[in-house]
Amino acid sequence: MRTLLIANRGEIAIRAARAAREFGVGSVAVFSHEDRSALHRQSADAAYQVGEPGHPVRSYLDIDALIAIAHTSGADGVYPGYGFLSESAVFAQAVVDAGLTWVGPSPATLVLTGDKVRARESAERAGVAVLAASGPVATVEVAVAEAERIGFPVFVKASGGGGGRGLRRVDSAEEVRAVFEVARREAAAAFGDDTLFVEQAVIRPRHVEVQVLADGEGNVVHLFERDCSVQRRHQKVVEIAPAPGLPRELVAALCADAVAFAHEVDYRSAGTVEFLVWTDPDGRATRSVAGYGYAFIEMNPRIQVEHTVTEEATGIDLVLAQLRIAAGETLADLGIAQEGISIQRTAIQCRVTTEDPSDEFRPSTGTIVAYRSPGGPGIRLDGSAYAGAVVTPFYDSLLVKQTATGPDFASAARRARRGLSDFVIRGVASNIDFLQGLLAHPDFLAGDLSTAFLDEHPELMAGTPGAHLGEAGSLLLRLAETTVNRPHGTATTTVRDPGDRLPVDREPASMPAVTAKQLLDGAGPESLARWLRGRTAVAVTDTTLRDAHQSLLATRVRTIDLVPGAEVTARLLPGLFSLECWGGATFDAALRFLGEDPWERLELVRAAAPDVLTQMLIRGRNALGYAPYPDQVVAAFVAHARASGMDVFRVFDALNDAERTLPVIDAVREHGGYVEAAVCYTGNLLDPAETTYTLDYYLRIAEAYVTAGVHGLVIKDMAGLLRPPAARVLIAAIRDRFDVPLRLHTHDTAGGQMATLIAAIDAGIDGVDAASAPLASGGSQPSLGGLLAATAHA
Secondary structure (H helix, E strand, C coil), X not given: CCEEEECXXXXXHHHHHHHHHHHCCEEXXXXXXXXXXCHHHHHCCEEEECCCCCCCCHHHHCHHHHHHHHHHHCCCEEECCCCCCCCCHHHHXXXXXXXXXXXXXXXXXXXXXXXXXXXXXXXXXXXXXXXXXXXXXXXXXXXXXXXXXXXCCEEEEECCCCCCCCEEEECCHHHHHHXXXXXXXXXXXXXXXXXXXXXXXXXXXXXXXXXXXXXXXXXXXXXXXXXXXXEECXXXXXXXXXXXXXXXXXXXXXXXXXXXXXXXXXXXXXXXXXXXXXXXXXXXXXXXECCEEEEEEEEECCCCCCHHHHHHHHCCCHHHHHHXXXXXXXXXXXXXXXXXXXXXXXXXXXXXXXXXXXXXXXXXXXXXXXXECCCCCCEEEEECCCCCCEECCXXXXXXXXXXXXXXXXXXXXXXXXXXXXXXXXXXXXXXXXXXXXXXXXXXXXXXXXXXXXXXXXXXXXXXXXXXXXXXXXXXXXXXXXXXXXXXCCCCCCCCCCHHHHCCCXXXXXXXXXXXXXXXXXXXXXXXXXXXXXXXXXXXXXXXHHHHHHHHHHCCCCCHHHHHHHHHHHXXXXXXXXXXXXXXXXXXXXXXXXXXXXXXXXXXXXXXXXCCCEEEEEECHHHXXXXXXXXXXXXXXXXXXXXXXXXXXXXXXXXXXXXXXXXXXXXXXXXXXXXXXXEEECCCCCCCCCCCCCCHHHHHHHHHHHHHHCCCEEEEEECCCCCCHHXXXXXHXXXXXXXXXXXXXXXXXXXXCHHHHHHHHHHHCCCXXXXXXXXXXXXXXXXXXXXXXXXXXXX
């Protein structure tokens, strides 16, 4: 073997590249488009993109593409790592058929170990203890009968499964019926095989696995055991070698059975034989040693995530051994014999992930803005994290594996806690606080472990919000959460009214002879439309109270701050056409994040600005939600909004589907409001290469809305893409064809939209949107003060 293709990503790909360098062979990495900045790409001697953009997982599962890259790069060996295609007999066979060296067990062995029913049969032939179980169960009736024969509780398991998928514990025949089809669908989706079987469930077992290593001449050794009992949703959290507290005669029996199983399946390379172990003082288990029962679960025919603890405990490099065995060397060539393998120290691996314990362990994504890793005696790190790395939602949330060693379990645990305390990770959440709490728990340190450990200690699962922000960030988050959400009730201290901070020496502007609000209330929306269309002066809507703070501050401005602003704005600028103050995301944010009543907000703003039109944005049939509602619900919502003080309803559909806005248009007209339809703009209609979003396209949309009976139109430039030349052409064309008011709403994303507003005014626009300077530009609208200055004396 001269060059190794590493068919994986992340830390295991980096680990394999290091082993290849030590072995003296070249290495080739593969990376998806989404992984183009990943560290493993830089760790190999060469790197090739695999797959197509937009398919981050499928890229690493493309067998034909991986083998093509092997040929192109000159690689003659393939290392699969763990996950992805590591247990795929199809991939292994394709590698062999392509004349390449497969670093792992044979395809035939992968087929056998990948089928849990056949693996169980192999264990029985090898004399290895197994749990009571059925064969494949084709129907729910058969599953119920087998469960009753074995005795509850049982597991309904996927034959080709792993990682807890397609696995359900059931305690009665009724539960078997309830979960059978769900488990079958999950197994089919995850493994392409919906075969299920029923297996005896053991209460409060430990998950103990034995590392084996085998060469191509039938020689097998074990590297002792690991304890992987502490799991969350069947996913391992920490791993320990050796397993604390187990009698050594039990360990000897487990290791002997693991070697026997490896011989039975003609195993080659590194692999893991997994067992359940439980206390059995009465000797009732099929196999009982030193007061413990145990039984075979499965074999993982690959390197494991937790292989590092065995390497540190025994001093044997498993990945390097895999490469040398694949190249034809024997265990004797490697200098490995069973009598020479011993446990030299205790090792504990902690999987540091970008999961947020304070948010039910949901994966956190984003850019790592700061990263500092631990070091010192007894600390090993295997990872792919760095400051500036982007954590995407496409892959496993593992960030780095910390393996701590010591002369015994207690000292290894102390060293692991010290290592975790040295980590600094900013920009994404992590589970470090959770791991620190786990490693300090008295039951964990006493070795009282089982797969139910976290269920029995739920306090460990309660994370601290903002822990990943550091001390200063956590303090700011705490202050913000307490101030806004008031978890302890209304504050007993006096909060200064923000209205007190507003200027008091400004005289109210003179009231115009006729205001838009007076026309709507007195003559109706049609009269308001004619007045707006016939004006010489350009009408202005102030978006500060809605879109501006939605775009810049995630809609987090509170009613207590908005209402004084509405009152002063209406008093100082009585000639405004409208105040956009409601709709969009404000309804959702008020309820979910601010703990406020959005209807009360509307009523208070209406009372604070009685002489200016209120305006809202509404998403057609979606109203203010994110999915369509029945027409009756939309109509009732509009009616209530109108009764609560809303005047102008700007309705839009992001795909310019006028039909989806009809319920709103009809309801607003019925209740006497002013309805304005948005023509959503994108692209560049002046681009000769543009074939979809052309001038004719926008005119068709405008015509559909006018036919539907809107009182006015608005060009809604949501991304700030409307350039001044295109604005002149589009406005002139709509003005020429439709005699309804036309307004313009844009976002100053790139900072040039003031020019677009001025071009629109020159082209005959009837109204524009702008925001108060402190909340203007960027994702918001252009500055109202800037617009007034730019058009002064024009």
